[in-house]
Amino acid sequence: MVSNPTVQTPKRRAVLAGTGSFLPEKTLTNEDLTKIVDTNDEWITTRTGIKTRHVVSEGETTATMAAEAARRALADAGMEPEELELIILATITPEMVFPSTACFVQDMIGAKNAWAFDLSAACSGFVYGLSIAQQFVSSSQYKNAMVIGAETLTRITNYEDRASCILFGDGAGAAIVKSANEGSHGIMYSTSFSDGSGWTSLNCTAYGSRNPASKPLEDPSMVYMNINGREVYQTAVRRIVELVNECLEKCELSIDDIAMFIPHQMNARIIESVGKRLKFSDDRIFINIDKFGNTSAASIPIALDDCRSQGLLKTGDIILLVAFGGGLTWGANVLQI
């Protein structure tokens, strides 16, 4: 497979200017799930690392959460909404078929000078989005861009399938990158991959052009996410290890140069297995899946914001964002804070 790497020459850089996140107030604990399906806290904790997840309430949607995360990222960056030039919103649970969720968010936050579009790459949506933002911003075509990952996965979760319903939660995270001439700071490298032949491993097949709403579904569960967990698990570990090795090689870095590894929060066991193979020390692997579950495209920006809020990152730190998900898709970004 050929990579499409973007090693930045140091003229302009897409520098991280702010982050924000939003999690709905309502939670769904492992204990709550035992009342819905045949499961238990011990199984969920040992197999996934998840303890609880946040769940949208009536009136909360992908766009409302994304807009709040966006406002918080703007405040963190010290920017007015009118200054934003581009909004890329990654989601597999959009507000509606069209218009894009990004356009709803643009309106909600008053970013009237930004153009906005959605990106569909499942759990890799945020790293794909950051890679696109990097191109526009480091080329100076735009002065800034906001990348948002936002999901209401609980609205496409099958609460009759105990193997998948324990995994997913809702939430949104956002990051703003600005064009700057700041030496080595900013996004150093992005890499992205797809393998459409693996689509059967992770999907939600109802109500696209293949199975339109105008025709009865073959199986009512087609409106929900369908995952082949074991298959995804094994491929994810392999691909994430490959991604990390590629990033280190292209950026001429060693594992010890990475201050924080912030992977897609898919399953704590997957992350730990990757960490062990790559010999990352535990204090440099960020895991918050215990609090939020798997939030697909939202998981990395939520984790990045959480990591910054906990004061775990300092100026000059090099961080590595890595994702794997439906498509199949996978990708990574290396950036210096």
Ligand code: UT7
């Ligand atoms: O972000 C992208 C989307 N995420 C994924 O695709 C997730 C990737 N995969 C995973 O995280 C893991 O594969 C799962 C958490 C989904 C499943 O863990 P596993 O270790 O692969 O378990 P398994 O599916 O092999 O099931 C092991 C056993 C089975 O029982 P038997 O056949 O061994 O008797 C299942 O029936 O665990 C049983 N089981 C459960 N038991 C209690 C499955 N789900 C549950 C449950 N509670 N919720």
